[in-house]
Amino acid sequence: MKATWQTQYGSPDVLQLVDVPKPTPADSEVLVKVQAASVHAGDWHLMRGTPFLIRLMFSGIFKPTINILGSDLAGQVEAVGKEVTQFKPGDEVFGNLSESGWGAFAQYVCAPTDALQPKPANVTFEEAAAVPTSAVAALQALRDCGQIQSGQQVLINGASGGVGSFAVQIAKIYGAEVTAVCRTEKIEMVRSLHPDHIIDYTQQSVIQVGQQYDLILDTAAYRSVLDYQQVLSPEGAFVLVGGSTARFFQVMLFGSLLSKILHRKMTALAMKVNPNDLAIVKDWLEARKIAPCIDRSYPLHEVPEAIRYLEQRQVRGKVTIRV
CATH class of the missing domain: 3.90.180.10 (Medium-chain alcohol dehydrogenases, catalytic domain)
Structure with a gap:
């Protein structure tokens, strides 16, 4: 599969689109075919390794252990582990992978079930990916x-x-x-x-x-x-x-x-990934009580450009990635 890969800290130039093995879900995970992702400040902090505390808390001190960035995604379930009962292949989902390894800037990613919610049918993949x-x-x-x-x-x-x-x-x-x-x-x-x-x-x-x-x-x-x-x-x-x-x-x-x-x-705020809160947000999104404002959308191979734009701090709403 294609993925935006990082082996060192630095500017968006350290991100490269490469071929990597397609992952296999563990017993309690699902494999998601990513349709869209979104970019937020956590991506550029992990990319640059700054502030230094980010390295201590989430990634490696000298080089990143998180090689594929992207926490927010929306897509379709491709396969499920043998213990999974909440989802089945073909289900449309969205969620936040920041506590389960990141990896949304890729064609496929494995995710635990509690990181995901069913995607409302009345929103697009890009809209859903902009939310979590x-x-x-x-x-x-x-x-x-x-x-x-x-x-x-x-x-x-x-x-x-x-x-x-x-x-x-x-x-x-x-x-x-x-x-x-x-x-x-x-x-x-x-x-x-x-x-x-x-x-x-x-x-x-x-x-x-x-x-x-x-x-x-x-x-x-x-x-x-x-x-x-x-x-x-x-x-x-x-x-x-x-x-x-x-x-x-x-x-x-x-x-x-x-x-x-x-x-x-x-x-x-010290945000915590919370399945119940994601469910609340999903209900609001489905009822159209909230809606994301999407400023720009980039294809997967332009993730570096998307992060450059976000770093300028001039974004109106969200920046999304089309996978």
Whole structure:
């Protein structure tokens, strides 16, 4: 089979399309014929091996042990292990392989059954592949970290990105009044997500608006977390999801201390692959309560170009791979 293969850390130039043996599923796995995948920040961090903690936690110190990137996929079950009862050959599935070896940037991949959900029939493979990591991250950030409640004022910074675009939609499902923050050229895309308010940060600072928010979800991390204290209500929550690596680790390491000092919850999302959450997202996707925004789609041999585009941080929604 064809696969995008990596033997060293570095720029997208280290990724090569090669022929590798087609895998065989273990007793509790299924073999998926990949129809589509999507790209997210985890792919470029694993590709580059930065920050260095990524190597310690997920891959090799000196060279990658994960040779085929790609965690989010959608495809058809090709074969099943002898212990598998949930799926059969021909079933359409989608899921997240980040805790089971990655490997979605290939024509075939083996996956444990708990990493997959049935793909809704009313969405395309590319739409389904765009969902697992970003939508589940948005759900966990809002529900678990932010403890979102109906009627709250919620600010989504980075609303045009992969996680941010799902966060706007999910916050609306929970009954919040949502303010989305983006730049001028992305306003039309963000408006399609139906937030209650939009702030163009190139024209007006969130701090200058004067509104206080019960929950702030930051997926961009261009500002210091301390800046948001002016607009975070007493007992409010600030949740950092992505953006600047330095700021992310600041909040992860010192969030508890900051929370005590500032009397407001400060936390960083540590997303967990959760079959139940993927099932929730699948139901929303099927009911069209959420929908991915796909900016660009690339064929398998152009995975390096897809990651280059993502690294520019100008993506509107998601970038997908057609396998």
